[in-house]
Amino acid sequence: GENVEQHPSTLSVQEGDSAVIKCTYSDSASNYFPWYKQELGKRPQLIIDIRSNVGEKKDQRIAVTLNKTAKHFSLHITETQPEDSAVYFCAACIVNRDDKIIFGKGTRLHILP
Amino acid sequence: EAGVAQSPRYKIIEKRQSVAFWCNPISGHATLYWYQQILGQGPKLLIQFQNNGVVDDSQLPKDRFSAERLKGVDSTLKIQPAKLEDSAVYLCASSLVVWRADTQYFGPGTRLTVL
Numbered sequence: 001g002e003n004v005e006q007h008p009s010t011l012s013v014q015e016g017d018s019a020v021i022k023c024t025y026s027d028s029a030s031n032y033f034p035w036y037k038q039e040l041g042k043r044p045q046l047i048i049d050i051r052s053n054v055g056e057k058k059d060q061r062i063a064v065t066l067n068k069t070a071k072h073f074s075l076h077i078t079e080t081q082p083e084d085s086a087v088y089f090c091a092a093c094i095v096n097r098d099d100k101i102i103f104g105k106g107t108r109l110h111i112l113p
Numbered sequence: 114e115a116g117v118a119q120s121p122r123y124k125i126i127e128k129r130q131s132v133a134f135w136c137n138p139i140s141g142h143a144t145l146y147w148y149q150q151i152l153g154q155g156p157k158l159l160i161q162f163q164n165n166g167v168v169d170d171s172q173l174p175k176d177r178f179s180a181e182r183l184k185g186v187d188s189t190l191k192i193q194p195a196k197l198e199d200s201a202v203y204l205c206a207s208s209l210v211v212w213r214a215d216t217q218y219f220g221p222g223t224r225l226t227v228l
Contacts, residue, residue: 006155043204043219044156089155100169101217103155 002027004092006104014112019080021107023090024072030092033073034101035064039086047088048075051095077109085111115139117220119205125226131193134223138186138207144168146217147180147190148204156204162188192225200227 003026013019025033031052036044050057050064050073057064061080066073077084090104118137126132138145143164148156159178161168164185173180177196182188192199202224208217 004155043221045219046217091155100158100161103157106153106155 002030002092002094002100002102004090004102004104006090006107008107009105010108010110012110012112013080015080015082017080019075019077019084019109021075021088021090021109022072023074023092023104024070025092025102026071027092027094028068028071029094032093032095033064033066034091034093035075036089036091036103037086038089038106044089080109080111082111082113085109117205117207117218119203119220119223121223122221123224123226125228126195127228128197129194131191132195132225133189133191134203134205134225136188136190136205136220138188138205139218142207142209142216142218143185144208144217145182145188146206146208147188148206148219150202150204150222152201159190195225195227197227200225 034049038044063076147159160170162182202222205220
């Protein structure tokens, strides 16, 4: 089955700097890659996603890139702000097959003042 | 639009006791998921329903966990008997249709502590 690895497990960046979180997946059939943000004690919330037919997607300060050949995808947050502090999860899914979302173990992002 | 509702929000039990969680998905969402999220880890899918039928329960520990979704709406997840390692947050999520994972929304979760 699908396996998703996520790195780093913890990341600290100065406010205003960029943060990058990387994930790899094992099943080449995976075609949908969502990213979730989970603040302490709250539910995961979808922040951005990308499908396998595109290589990059951007939404304001957040961007995701996908390299299907290497089977890895990354989340980029620019101009980080204190409210970006949270745990971020990547995930992989085969839509139109089993539709099972497999999550990475998460990255705890700390934005330093 | 109302979100996914779950209850209770918190539950503390002793090992070997039983516990049940309830989930009410977003109206009209055919697919319902139960996830287990252990502290410091990502959510792990336990079971996925499409209407009232089970799509995937391969990671559900069936010797102690059971789930049902009567009438294709609300769902309950039961643990009997509970073990210490069951301490986790149990998240329910729903999505509009099974092939639209990008419409999946999570409930607030139930935090279970097994003593």
